[in-house]
């Protein structure tokens with residue numbers, strides 16, 4: 048007996064094995080139920096069983112021949128849907144979906160929905176499965192439509208609402224993303240305020256980028272009503288610059304840096320982005336320079352102990368070609384703190400620029416001894432996703448504000 052051959056055949060014919068399994072389940076139920084007192088006459092039950100077995104045997108035959116479509120049709124023709132066969136259908140549909148055979152999963156779930164003899168709860172379950180098929184298969188419009196159909200039957204479906212939230216956030220339809228987040232906050236127990244604030248900030252940012260500053264400010268106020276998220280504050284800071292409210296801008300910057308010093312480099316990076324097509328461009332740039340100058344004067348001890356704040360200052364000074372000032376600042380910092388690989392790299396660069404090559408070599412050596420394997424600046428605390436970019440919503444696990452910073456020894 049060639050067992051390797053059998054194994055190989057089993058791999059290629061997983062569906063056939065499933066079909067045989069289903070047939071066995073049916074026979075089992077037939078045997079168990081045969082002796083029970085049932086309303087149907089024995090003869091009638093026998094004929095149903097014969098019909099069912101014939102269908103499944105046919106299906107098995109088709110599968111062996113490799114004709115999966117006909118096989119499924121045979122499965123779906125099975126008469127006398129009872130609780131067990133329905134569960135089997137769901138199992139088979141799920142198997143097809145996880146196997147990437149979306150079309151087949153869809154046809155199974157559609158045929159279940161079309162059945163007249165099933166209960167409402169089974170129909171709802173089949174509709175949910177169908178939506179998952181569309182979702183997995185990338186048929187976004189159909190997935191959305193079907194998820195919504197499920198909600199029409201029963202609004203209290205947290206997982207379905209969550210799926211709609213994910214889809215709308217993926218395609219950046221922030222209006223709908225907002226609507227379904229609100230719905231989720233009513234159905235679920237988790238507080239959604241932070242996320243809703245983020246969504247409203249995304250909406251406001253789109254308005255900001257197209258120069259609709261009044262509408263942007265209104266959306267932003269809404270965002271603050273839900274939660275004063277970091278992203279909301281950064282956008283408000285940019286709005287202050289556009290409106291020329293410099294005192295507000297300065298105090299908000301200080302507040303932001305004290306609350307979240309690790310965002311310092313990102314704050315300045317994101318403020319640079321301003322479309323030169325907008326009429327406020329020149330004013331904005333001038334005011335940004337003023338804000339940067341203010342930032343360079345901040346010498347608060349707490350602030351200056353943050354590597355991110357120091358790095359932002361070093362970069363601003365280098366942009367202004369004040370290399371010696373940058374060196375003095377960093378030299379002082381390295382001698383008093385000195386526990387940041389990122390700043391050490393910056394320090395080595397400046398040491399070379401100011402001609403202190405020997406010191407640069409010493410620093411390089413100690414850097415190499417300390418260098419950790421982590422190469423990205425940020426990672427997701429939920430799923431470990433790595434990125435150099437700031438992400439408010441993790442592209443991998445879709446959670447909001449799970450970003451972590453790698454400022455380590």
Ligand SMILES: [Zn+2]
Pocket residue numbers: 427428429430431432441442443444445446449
């Ligand atoms: Zn993640």
